[in-house]
Amino acid sequence: xxxxVINAGSSSLKYQLVNxxxxxxxxxxxxxxxxxxxxxxxxGLDENEVVIDAKMADHDDAMALVLESLVEGPAxxxxxxxxxxxxxxxxxxxxxxxxxSVLIDDDVIAKIDxxxxxxxxHNKAALMGIHACLKHMPxxxxxxxxxxxxxxxxxxxxxMYPLPYELYxxxxxxxxxxxxxxHRYISERAAxxxxxxxxxxxxxxxxxxxxxxxxxxxxxxxxxxxMGLTPLDGLMMGTRCGAIDPAIVPFVMEHENxxxxxxxxxxxxxxxxxxxxxxxxxxxxxxxxxxxGNERAQLAYDMYSNSVKKYIGSYIAVMGGVDAIxxxxxxxxxxxxxRRMIFAGLQPLGIILDEEKNRQRGFEREISAESSxxxxxxxxxxxxxxxxxxxxxxxxEGTDAALA
Ligand code: AMP
Numbered sequence: 001x002x003x004x005v006i007n008a009g010s011s012s013l014k015y016q017l018v019n020x021x022x023x024x025x026x027x028x029x030x031x032x033x034x035x036x037x038x039x040x041x042x043x044g045l046d047e048n049e050v051v052i053d054a055k056m057a058d059h060d061d062a063m064a065l066v067l068e069s070l071v072e073g074p075a076x077x078x079x080x081x082x083x084x085x086x087x088x089x090x091x092x093x094x095x096x097x098x099x100x101s102v103l104i105d106d107d108v109i110a111k112i113d114x115x116x117x118x119x120x121x122h123n124k125a126a127l128m129g130i131h132a133c134l135k136h137m138p139x140x141x142x143x144x145x146x147x148x149x150x151x152x153x154x155x156x157x158x159x160m161y162p163l164p165y166e167l168y169x170x171x172x173x174x175x176x177x178x179x180x181x182x183h184r185y186i187s188e189r190a191a192x193x194x195x196x197x198x199x200x201x202x203x204x205x206x207x208x209x210x211x212x213x214x215x216x217x218x219x220x221x222x223x224x225x226x227m228g229l230t231p232l233d234g235l236m237m238g239t240r241c242g243a244i245d246p247a248i249v250p251f252v253m254e255h256e257n258x259x260x261x262x263x264x265x266x267x268x269x270x271x272x273x274x275x276x277x278x279x280x281x282x283x284x285x286x287x288x289x290x291x292x293g294n295e296r297a298q299l300a301y302d303m304y305s306n307s308v309k310k311y312i313g314s315y316i317a318v319m320g321g322v323d324a325i326x327x328x329x330x331x332x333x334x335x336x337x338x339r340r341m342i343f344a345g346l347q348p349l350g351i352i353l354d355e356e357k358n359r360q361r362g363f364e365r366e367i368s369a370e371s372s373x374x375x376x377x378x379x380x381x382x383x384x385x386x387x388x389x390x391x392x393x394x395x396x397e398g399t400d401a402a403l404a
Contacts, residue, residue, distance in 0.1 A: 001019070001020045001021060001085045001086065001392050001395070002017060002018070002019050002020075002026065002078065002083055002084055002085050002086075003017070003018050003020055003084075003085065003086050003087065003088050003387075003388040003391045003392065004016075004017050004070075004084050004086075004087045004088070004133075005017075005018060005087075005088045005089075005090070005384045005387045005388050005391075006087060006088070006089050006090070006129045006133065007089075007090040007129075007384075008059060008089070008090075008125045008126050008128055008129030008132075009121075009122075009125050010121045010122075010124070010125045011032070011033055011034050011035055011036065012030060012031060012032050012033075012034060013030065013031040013034060013059055013062040013063065013066065013129060013132075014029075014030045015027075015028065015029055015030070015066055016028040016384040016388075017070060017077055017078070017084070018384060018385060018388035020388050020389060020391075020392040020403065021392075021403065021404075023385065025045065025384075026077040026078065027043070027044070027045065027069075027070055027075070027077035027078075028043075028044075028045060029041065029042050029043035029044065029049075029066065029069065030042050031054075031056055031062035031065060031066065034056045034057075034058065034059060034061070034062050035056070035057060035058060037055075039053075039054060039055060039056040039062075040052060040053050040054060041054045041056070041062075041065050041066075041069070043066075043069045043075050044074075044075035045075070048074070048075050049075070050073075050074065050075055052069075058128070059125075059128035059129055059131070059132045060131075060132045060135060060136075062132070063129070063132035063133060063135070063136050064136060067081060067136055067137070070084075081137065084137065084140060085140070085141075085395075086140060086141045086142065086143065086391050086392075086395055087133050087137065087140055087141070087142040087143070087391070088101075088142070088143045088145055088387040088388055088390065088391035089104070089126055089129055089130055089133075089142060089143070089144050089145065089387075090126070090145055090147070090181070090383070090387055091112055091122075091123065091126045091144045091145065091146045091147065092119045092122035092123060092126065092146075092147045092148070092178065092231075093112075093115045093116075093118045093119035093122060093123050093146070093147070093148055093176065094112075094115065094144075094146030094147070094148045094149050094152075094176075095111075095114075095115040095118060095148070095172065095176065096152070096172065097111045097115070098111075098144070098146045098148070098149050098152075099149050099152035099153075100149050101143055101144060101145040101146065101149065101387075101390040101391070101394060102143065102144055102394070103141065103142070103143055103394055103395075104130060104141075104142040104143060104144050108144055109127065109130060112126060112127055112130075112144065113127060118172070118176070118229065118230075119230070126144075130142065130144075141395055143387075143390060143391040143394050143395070145181060145386070145387040145390050145391070146180070147177075147178045147179060147180050147181060148176040148177055148178065148180055149180060150177070150180030150181070150183055150184045150222050151175070151176060151177030151180055151215075151222050151225050153221045153222050153223070154175065154177070154222060154223060154224060154225065155223065158175065158223060158224045158318075159174045159175040159176075160174055160175075161173060161174065161175070161228075161229075173229055174229065175225070175227075175228045175229065175233070176227075176228070176229060177213070177215070177222070177225040177227050177228075178211075178213060178227040178230075178231040179207045179211065179213045179227065179231075180222075181383045181386045181387065182207045182328060182329070182381040182383050182386075183205045183207060183213070183215045183217070183222065183225070184386060185379075185381055185382055185383065185385070185386045186205050186207075186326050186328045186379040186381055187203050187205050187217050187220070187326065189364060189379045190203060190205070190324055190326040190377050190379055191203075193364050193365075193366065193377055193379070194323075194324060194375060194377070198217075198219075198220040199219050199220045200219065201217075201219065201220070201323045201324065202216075202217070202218055202219070202319045202320075202321055202322045202323050202324075203216075203217040203322070203323065203324050203325075203326055204216055204217070204311075204312055204315045204316070204319075204322050204324075204325045204326070205217060205326045205328070206308060206312075206325065206326065206327050206328070206332055207328050207329045207332065207381065208235075208308065208327060208328070208329050208330070208331040208332035208338070209238075209329030209330040209331060209332070210237065210238035210239075210281060210282075210330065211231060211237055211238070211240070212226075212234070212235040212236070212237045212242070212307075212308075212329075212331075213225060213226050213227045213231070213234055213235065214226045214234065214235060214308065214311045214312070214315065215315075216315035216318050216319050218319045223318060223319065224315060224318050226242075226243075226311055232267060232268055234311070235304075235307045235308060235311060236272050236273070236303055236304050236307040237272045237273070238272050238273050238274065238281035238282065238283075239268065239269050239270065239271060239272045239273070239274045239275070239281045240267065240268050240269075240271060240272050241267045241271035241272055241275065242272070242307060244267075249263055249267075252266070273286050273300045273304060276296060276299055276300035276303060277289065277294070277296050277297040277299075277300040278296055279294065279296075279297055283301075283304070283330070283331050283335060283338065284335075286300050286301055287301060287335070287337060287338075301338075301341070302341075304338070305338055305341035305342045308342045309342055309346070312325060312342070312346070312351075313349070316349060322374055323374065323375065324374060324375040324376070324377055325351065325374060325375070325376050325377070326377045326378075326379055327339065327376070327377070327378050327379070328378070328379050328380060328381040329381055332378065333378055333380050336358050336359055339353065339358055339367070339376075340353065340355070340358060343376065349374070350372065350373030350374050351368070351372060351373075351374045351376070352368060352369040352371055352372035353367060353368060353369065353372075353376060354367055354368060354369040354370075354372075357369075362378075363380060364377070364378065364379050364380065365377070365378050366378075389403065
């Protein structure tokens with residue numbers, strides 16, 4: 001079964017065509033700056049990637065281009081659109097309605113729209129992607145996969161904020177989490193690497209990229225996660241501040257004369273590694289600058305590792321122990337220095353990094369020392385495959401079809 005995985009942003013449309021049974025990527029690409037005069041389209045696998053300047057007024061135009069490039073031109077992946085069996089859409093906010101992926105119908109579309117209040121940019125963009133597919137591929141089944149659904153198992157003591165209860169009742173203000181598809185994928189893969197049932201394990205999963213989140217997964221069930229009502233909460237990130245004293249927000253608004261939208265922008269786009277270092281949101285640039293003696297870059301680096309370390313400690317307490325800590329995304333998969341700093345000093349908790357294994361490169365792998373009671377595992381995330389797999393499973397419900 002070939003599934004077209006769509007991740008629509010407000011001015012972008014990312015896609016992958018995945019053959020689910022063969023676990024094979026057939027094509028991928030991205031339409032960027034959709035709606036502006038500088039829109040362009042990147043399509044193709046690695047060395048075959050082509051970049052085309054292409055006028056795209058909206059997501060409808062972008063989808064038409066995507067479908068055309070899948071069946072025509074030098075980087076075509078299939079002979080005809082009939083070879084796309086289904087579409088899987090990544091949706092950021094599923095609110096209280098969706099604790100799993102679902103087949104998209106009118107009711108699901110209405111609920112995604114209703115939930116846009118909690119994730120205005122993201123859910124509206126996803127709807128544009130859904131409508132574009134409905135227009136260009138009528139009759140092809142579509143599945144919605146939500147970033148939040150994995151965290152619908154959180155107990156109220158973890159998802160409630162200690163604010164007046166009426167705010168929860170009136171506006172559904174609570175923790176929803178994010179990156180759920182990634183945490184679900186790496187927890188399953190970590191269990192496979194450990195060769196133990198997920199249901200027997202206490203895991204802490206760390207998605208450390210430009211956006212960062214960390215989750216406590218107790219016997220296969222998510223019990224806590226660092227992102228909150230929105231993906232701004234929790235760890236320090238590339239440009240996001242993560243958790244801060246909430247009293248800072250009105251203070252800064254008052255003293256800097258900022259509107260709610262401006263202070264939101266400051267916390268989402270001008271903070272984190274970028275805000276502290278003044279150099280970049282990219283950890284590689286911050287690392288290089290700190291090694292060249294830049295003190296603010298060093299501070300940013302130290303704060304980032306400290307932020308992860310504090311969550312690891314608190315989630316060990318939440319679960320009463322941990323069997324494995326799982327790392328993924330750009331920083332988690334690639335940055336040996338950051339991993340060294342995160343795990344430094346955690347020997348008393350039974351967490352010991354193997355310096356040599358930490359230096360080696362590779363795919364899924366264990367990097368803890370033989371003597372470490374807690375395993376440390378790296379799993380490259382694959383959210384698109386998870387979306388394709390959910391799509392396959394929903395469309396084969398009630399049949400004997402199963403994936404290896
Ligand atoms: P992501 O959002 O998953 O693409 O991750 C982006 C982050 O990963 C950026 O901060 C990059 O600097 C960081 N990153 C990617 N590759 C490396 C690497 N080889 N060493 C250190 N950081 C890296």
